[in-house]
Amino acid sequence: MRALLLLTISLSVLLGVLTQEPQPCKAPPYLEGKLLVVFPEGKTLVFEQFYYDAVEQRIRVIAHEQDSTHNVFVDRLLLFRERFYYEISYHNKSCTKVPFSAAFSPIEIPIDAHHKAQFVIGSLSAPAQGLLVNNWEGSIAEIKANYSMTFTEFGCIPVTILYSVEKTGHIVSSFFDIVIGIENPDIFIPPSFCTSAKLVERKPGEVADFFRALL
């Protein structure tokens, strides 16, 4: 009986490998690149620098936009384990510690995601002209959100992550120029003028999840 069970399991695994059905995957633990986030209100933020460390649960995002109509500068070091982020201004040499409550959510396809499609961006007719990606869908009951995620078939690199949150709307994150690894680990160490930074009090009722912390 046990032998039969083992045989069945082995065959299923073998068939899974043979049919090469895409499996949910986890992005590499260290990434850096660019991140474009479109918020429900239509507000778009381009983080020219995005650093991701899934091991120590740290993210740093830097946005610097300057044009005739608006001037955006964001430099945030999010420490998920410590449950606060540093708001850094090199220009003023000032630093604020802001509490936030979001749990660290690694860049990955949830294990219960539904494989929607495999497709090619560009063309596989010649080398370097196309990229094979998978699209996955699913929902997260706790935050009442549906998601649609597109990751590369090889390497599990994120391309686009869309969250459709009840009452809030769509949040679309697009990743570009992703490099595997962190070139300068110092990016996760707050600058020296942050050591004396005080933890600001969060206003009661203020939402401070991951995406709010980015805004």
Next chain:
Amino acid sequence: MRALLLLTISLSVLLGVLTQEPQPCKAPPYLEGKLLVVFPEGKTLVFEQFYYDAVEQRIRVIAHEQDSTHNVFVDRLLLFRERFYYEISYHNKSCTKVPFSAAFSPIEIPIDAHHKAQFVIGSLSAPAQGLLVNNWEGSIAEIKANYSMTFTEFGCIPVTILYSVEKTGHIVSSFFDIVIGIENPDIFIPPSFCTSAKLVERKPGEVADFFRALL
């Protein structure tokens, strides 16, 4: 003097090659794949089959969507030189010839486009994990439209073309699973039951440009 001019031109060409500044490019003349079009009203059409022939100026699009809420079936053979398209229904063995006035516009980056950015979708940290693309912007005075186009760096394969037309709104075309070439050239020959098709009269004032013809 002529020698100096020649030297200057040669040096400019050489520098252009050396700096490898991206140049506006033309997509291959024969393409097939999938096309997703988001119209200004928010309506989205997925053409599972898209065939493009820039030499004889013919496009065939086939969409077949069936779910609980709607049932879309489109099969159109657009003959830009003849200035009409065939509306084909294999199910009913019926065919209509509909006049339309759009000029054929090849899939290409206009020569006066402004290079906005070069970026990587995914990652170039390992083979098959990323795709190098260029984004171009510009405007077309005749149709009072701005555009934003993303094509692959190698092969000039279209990825996304956005037209922002005054008064109408955004039209976003995304290309997937593109193959260079046409596997079956018969796709541009109307089925036999189309030979007796009559040219329907266009209602006065009815707009019949390329994108309207797709709707």
